[in-house]
Amino acid sequence: MCAANSMLIASELKSSYSFQTPQSWLEVLVDFPGSPNTENWEEKLFIYSVPSDLSIQPGDILSVPFGSQVVGGIAIRFVKSLPENLTEDRIKEVEDVVTSGFFPPTYWELLNRVAKYYYTDLITVIRVALPPGLLGKSQRRIRLKSESIPNGAENFCNHSAQEIIALLKSQSRGDYSAQHIYSKVRNAQRGLRDLIKRGWVESYLEPPQTIRPKHSKAITLIIDNFPPDLTDKQREVIEVLRRRGGELWFNDLLQISKISSSVAENLAKKGYVVIEQREKLRFLSQPQALKDTAKKLSPSQTEALNKIQETTQYSQILLHGVTGSGKTEVYIQAIAPLLEKGQSALVLVPEIGLTPQLTDRFRARFGNKVCVYHSELSDGERYDTWRQMLTGEPQIVIGTRSAIFAPLPKLGLIILDEEHDSSFKQTQLIPTYHARQVARWRCELENCPLVLGSATPSLETWVNIQENTKHAYYLSLPERIHSRPLPPVEIVDMRRELQLGNRSIFSRSLQDALHNLVEQKKQGILFINRRGHSTFVSCRSCGYVVECPHCDVSLSYHYTHDGATELLRCHYCNHNQLHPRNCPECGSPYFKFFGSGTQKVTQELTEMFPNLKWLRFDSDTTRTKDAHRTLLNQFTKGEADVLVGTQMLTKGLDIANVTLVGVVAADGLLYHSDYRAAERAFGTLAQVAGRAGRGEDPGKVIIQTYSPEHPVIQAVRHHNYQGFLEMELPQRESLNYPPYGKLILIRLSGIDGVEVQHTAEILADRCIEMLGSMGEVLGPAPAQIMRVARRYRWQILLKFDALSESLLKNLQDLKNSCPASVKMAIDVDPMSID
Template sequence: ATPRQQSLLQSLQHLGSEVTLADFLNKTQTTRATVQRLQANGWLAVHQREVLRGQESALPPDQPKLLTPDQAQALGQIQALSAGETLLLWGVTGSGKTEVYLQAIQPLLTAGKSALVLVPEIGLTPQLTERFQRRFPGQVWVYHSALSQGERYDCWRQMLTGGPQVVIGTRSAVFVPLPKLGLIILDEEHDASYKQDRPAPSYHARTVAQWRSVAESCPLVLGSATPDLESYQAATDGTYTLAQLPVRVGGAGLPTVMLVDLREELAEGNYSPLSRTLQREIQQMMERKEQGILFLNRRGFHTFILCRGCGEVLTCPNCTVSLTYHLSDRFLRCHHCHYRRPEPEQTCPQCGSTHYKFFGTGTQRIETAVQERFPGLRVARFDRDTTQRKGSHREILDQFGRGETDLLIGTQMLTKGLDLPRVTLVGILAADSLLNMPDFRCTERAFQLLTQVAGRGGRGDQPGRVILQTYNPTHAVVEAARTHDFLQFAEPELIARRAQGFPPFGRLVRLGWQGPVEELVLIAAQTVARYLQEHEQEILGPAPALIPKVRLAYRWQLLWKLPLMAEPQHLLQALMKIDNSIFCHVDIDPIQAW
């Protein structure tokens, strides 16, 4: 062999007994022709092996951790479940629910069975997947809507082999063809992302998971720090089994929550979206070289633009919503139909006035405000605008995990179970935007979001601090979130819902109509409303939808209230046909305003 060939063979030995051809060519800076000559001389062998897309490179192995008494008890309760039974794992943020999941799955894989783990957001899958891959190398697959067709095809092929495996996925993964299913887990079970409402058909992944657990004769585990009130009620009345993790792993306390009254900030001349208390805490966080997150439930730079000459607000021509200004490309965007237009010229298109004013605050504006106030701070955004590119969720979180970013600014995506152990400061910038929606579930959703985002702090060795900014510090939801007290919120809320016959003590069906002519849409809604009233059904409405026009279609709706055990299918089938230009949307057990 020539010296060059001997050097290549020595490099191959250092790279291991096997290496992919692409890696060998890249690391040795050689050519395929040279490899073919070595093969012809019998000094190495080249053979083909199928590697399915989605298989990850080797990660350092992870060993099972010693469980706390609460975790051990919860694990025992899961293992004692019978086929088709459901358990609610109610554990505070940072209480080690994932470790319980891992140790519940381990014996199933050993026995040749598989597990399905559902998460509410794609952004959660990289972090959770890595944790599972370390524990179960070569047995973990991911399934969600951002996969390419090839990746999805390979994932299905692997599932159909029938071997023991774990599939981690979002809402649609509840339908994957995973044989020998031994356990289904719904993490963050309270999250509204599990509900598919548009396009039809409407379904809730939790409901489908319950049906599937019965069909597959396997148990279902629902996990959350802030359970859905319907799940909590089912656990307290004995329909579900209840397991609790009331304290954080390692004895760490929940973060301290400090309320900031924004009325006082305004009265004392602070017009910044960052209160003086929050600015002080960010400065101290920088000095201690710690990390923090800021939560604001609205993306963009400004939420609307108003002409102070005539009062005109720039709105979407297709939807009855204001356009949101995005500084990155200086465009106004509609977040419903994706209409966009450049920022306005010098004059108002309505009256010709030059007195435009930008109102409202989005994550882009917060990012700019923070960078101006703290020029040395490394800031990143984590919202729909910054995570559209494939792999961007993992990239942003990995950079934050490596300490390359000091402050993460984001929307609801930050609240969904992320484990960020170096975060000591959490800022909640506008709690009031969560509390004033025309939806009976808005207070529940607000408590869940506030508690979940507060729970991102103090998960490591250092204690956490949460700055909650609000114009209404005495609101019952804000007070319950301040003390991390789920029961303080849940008990009076359940009493109110029982009195009104709302879920979990009754059922709702939302009927929505939309079409290009508002008069015909209204006639259709009124016709069906009369029909239901003639059949002695209790209804609310009809009324305009929360957003009365979307994509040039006018929208009206009504809520149909039913007893808890009622099945509405027979009346739905009997509803009379309406004008073909009117689309009727039926959502049984809706969870968000339409």
């Protein structure tokens, strides 16, 4: 047995076939003990032979021998021949199939597509798809099922099976690791197979030590009538159990009945109830949602719903609805009939902060059929939620980017809400997948529709829908529900404010609007593109700027409240240091804070509007679990007049009492050295403007800018998405940028800046040879921020018309030739190139 070739599973591989011939070699991803930080997961692929009496499919979870242990593994693929350095006598047999169908056939194909398209080894994709820890140090265990064994029947089993039963009975829980059984019983493999076939024992893979099933006491009523020997307290317990269906969690019973545990335990001694340990699945705790019924739809909503419901096969559907047009209600009513047919639905949102409001609406309609899956759940919650999906019960999964890999076996619909949002693209880790692209593949494989909802669709989606006439539909919701008007947008020229002597970050118009909020008992939202207090700190005497020692960026000033420690923080590597009292360069005590962040805005609010209550909503204030829900609940209940935040509050918030939206500094969105800057700015401003006036009262939007004549600002002012398209698309087409051309960004980084630059120059020359007339190479060039976390960064941009098989192979060879000291990452379809 040795490490096997790590090439990807061929795309034509169908997981439905299995080998039962005498010679079948199987590549297995082995869950063997080792460093959890190992990056080279290819080294965990090993070859095993398949016993003739086992039927195995790729994706099955197996138990395999590894050294002196029996460990878990995943069946990866069958191979027809052995590597040259491996002989048959060194190959061990697969022990058993622990779980079959863990990866549905189409799911396995999906992982292969992701690996191939994003230049990532399959094992890394599997790690991303599975919940954390599932491929850790798990072990196969055997559990006795005493109730399934007829009296005396074990005497007719083979000798090894009898020994296994006796061994399991000697343990109070009747549960041992397979490794322990193999060490105690001769020919244990034969005995176990016999017992498993009879259903007298069960084999399961125990999760890693960091993620264990949670067990709690449960109490079950086993009598129908009230026996005469009951005390009043015991009678009350039985009555509660009868009203609750005959069983409850033990702690819930104690809380409801307000009794001591001894009352229930005495009932168990009398044989009237059974108290036992049971597994209790961990799900995200959520408040009870008020029941809701389907809303009456507008004509355009009805037309959109009918089209979605009549589309039962793979198609892409763009639901283009202005903010407040009722897209969520269309989603909900489209999903309802799917659940009745036994199918499931997957709803993706760009930010974790959006899940509370959306989840509450879905749970009000569908109850406990809704579950949440995202990265802020605990490992145990993610593990149990994952297992719940595998049951095949019709359900709705709401989650962020990673939920696209949720293993729903009967998928009837995928919805990407706010599909234009860049948060759907993974940028920090590999694979650098885009959830929208993966959703397309998954819907194609599952043969179900994909709904892409947005008020400001991405240009890729817009062009794709317009050009793809066979499997694409455009649905429009052109007006808000109840015909409410879109809020008027006022553009304030901050140059004029300065000329008139207003040096505040709030224009006179925004000040007046904020004053009116309290009087009118309404609420407002203030959007600022940066968290923190100020964007940088500079000495007014010598001009020295305090910079991060690890990155080529200035430090931002953070000051949360009066009396708090004044900190300087890097928003790239999270370096922190105390704010110096004197300039490190010239000793001057005069520092000036430039720019504004969320903290600066709230500080100014407190000084100018002492009666105005505010809440801050950014990544600094939402780090803790459930912080998103807590802050939004406080604001919705009217505990604050103004919500101050960053990008988080531009998406999906639907709060009826918000009548004012203020954009404090729009210019921070407009000027970036990135071809998507205009699209990103328009989408952000249009989305945040759409938070106003969603209730009975009309809304108002005030955008402060030093560039009021900018085309993006003018398009937002008139809510003119079509006008923005007519301006932006010709520029993209002339330069062959997406959606018309394809991009691949090669990122290089390392500790030695000279070596990184030299490597980039060599690889750029190879890229020019590789592409030839197929496209063009831009670079190499240093990244806009050249050094982050002490690593120097260079990049190469490849621009071409279509992705070809030859280009895929050449890029993989390029990656393999990169020096070990220089890290190379391939970002397909990058969202940013600055």
